[in-house]
Amino acid sequence: MTTALDIIAVxxxxxxxxxxxxxxxxxxxxxxxxxxxxxxxxxxxxxxRVVVVTDHEAIAAAVVKFGGEAVMTPADLRSGxxxxxxxAKTLPGNPILVNVQGDEPFVSGEMIDAAAxxxxxxxxxxxxxxxxxxxxxxxLRNPAVVKVAVGLNGDALYFSRSPIPYNRDxxxxxxYRHFGLYAYRRDFLxxxxxxxxxxxxxxEKLEQLRILEHGYPIRxxxxxFETVSVDTPEDLAKARIFYKDRHxxxxx
Numbered sequence: 001m002t003t004a005l006d007i008i009a010v011x012x013x014x015x016x017x018x019x020x021x022x023x024x025x026x027x028x029x030x031x032x033x034x035x036x037x038x039x040x041x042x043x044x045x046x047x048x049r050v051v052v053v054t055d056h057e058a059i060a061a062a063v064v065k066f067g068g069e070a071v072m073t074p075a076d077l078r079s080g081x082x083x084x085x086x087x088a089k090t091l092p093g094n095p096i097l098v099n100v101q102g103d104e105p106f107v108s109g110e111m112i113d114a115a116a117x118x119x120x121x122x123x124x125x126x127x128x129x130x131x132x133x134x135x136x137x138x139x140l141r142n143p144a145v146v147k148v149a150v151g152l153n154g155d156a157l158y159f160s161r162s163p164i165p166y167n168r169d170x171x172x173x174x175x176y177r178h179f180g181l182y183a184y185r186r187d188f189l190x191x192x193x194x195x196x197x198x199x200x201x202x203x204e205k206l207e208q209l210r211i212l213e214h215g216y217p218i219r220x221x222x223x224x225f226e227t228v229s230v231d232t233p234e235d236l237a238k239a240r241i242f243y244k245d246r247h248x249x250x251x252x
Contacts, residue, residue, distance in 0.1 A: 006093070007044075007096045007097075007116050007120075007183075008047070008049045008091075009042075009100050010053055010100065011041065011050070011052045012052075012053050012081075012084060012102055013052050013054040013063075014054070014055055014080070014102070015054070015056035016055075016075075017103075017231075019233075020232055020233060020236065023236070024102050026230070026236055028243050033105045035063075035068070036105035037100060037104060038050055038063065038068045040106065040107050040109060040112075041098075041107070041112060046116050046117065046120070051070070052068055052070045052102070053070075053084060053087045054072065054073065055077070056075075060072055079207060080102075084099055085190055088186050089190065094186045096183055096186075097186055098182070101181065104179075104228075104230075106227045106228050106242065107181065107227055111130050111181055111223070111225050114128075114225075115182065116183040117221070118183075118221065119183055126217070127182060127183065127217070127218045129156070129182050129183070129219070129220055130178075130181055130223060131148055131179065131222050132177055132179070132223060132225045133175070133222075134147065139177060140163050143161035144161075145161075146161060146178040146180075147159070147161070147162070147176065147177060148176050150176060150220050154221075155218060156220050158209075159178055159206050159209055159212075160206075161205075163175060178208075179225060182218075188216075198213040199213070200212075
C-alpha cells in the first residue's frame with residue numbers, strides 16, 4: 001500500500017533518443033546504463049521504491065532481467081514528466097515522486113535524498129531539486145549545462161542555458177549548475193503535466209520553467225554533486241571512462 005510518506009524514485013527511459021538511440025541499454029562497465037541509474041536510486045536512504053517507466057519492451061525486459069521494476073507507458077508521451085505522470089495516476093494517496101533521469105548513470109543516492117528532503121520537512125514545498133557550483137569557464141558557457149539563480153529563501157528565481165547571474169564587476173559570485181532531478185508531490189506533478197508548454201519553457205527548452213511561469217516555487221538544495229549526463233556518443237565515451245576511473249579508484 002502506497003502512503004503519503006512514500007518516496008518513489010521514478011526513472012523515465014525512452015528508447016528513441018535522436019542523438020543516441022537506445023541509450024538506456026548502452027553498456028557501461030558491463031551493465032546497461034539504466035541498471036546503473038536503478039542501483040544508484042536504491043542507495044537513497046529516503047526512497048521506498050524504484051520504478052523504471054519506459055515506452056520500449058526491450059528496456060522493460062532488461063530492467064526485469066536485473067531484478068528491477070518496470071512499467072510500460074505509451075510511446076507518444078511528450079516528455080519524461082508526462083511518462084511519470086502516466087504512472088502517478090495509478091498510485092493511491094499523495095506520495096513524493098522523484099524524477100531521476102535515465103541518462104544519469106552516476107546520480108547518487110545523496111542527490112536524490114537532497115531533492116526529496118525539503119518536501120518531507122515542509123508541507124508547503126511542492127517541488128525540490130539540486131544544484132552544484134559551476135566548475136570552470138567551459139561549464140559556465142556551455143548551453144547544455146543549465147544555470148540557476150537562487151533567492152535568499154532557497155527557491156529558484158530562474159533557470160537558463162545562459163550564464164546567470166551576469167557578474168558585471170567580476171567580483172566573488174557563485175554560479176550554480178542545475179541537475180535534472182526533481183521531487184514532486186503526486187498531486188502537483190499531475191497538475192504540471194496537465195499544463196501546456198509555457199513561453200519561457202519553449203524559448204529555453206527547459207520544462208522546469210513551466211512551474212515558475214505558473215507562479216509556483218522550486219526549492220533548491222546545493223551540494224558538491226558530480227554526474228555525467230549521457231546524450232551523445234561522445235558523452236557515452238566519457239561516462240565509460242568516468243566509470244572505469246572511479247571503479248579503479250574504489251578498488252571494486
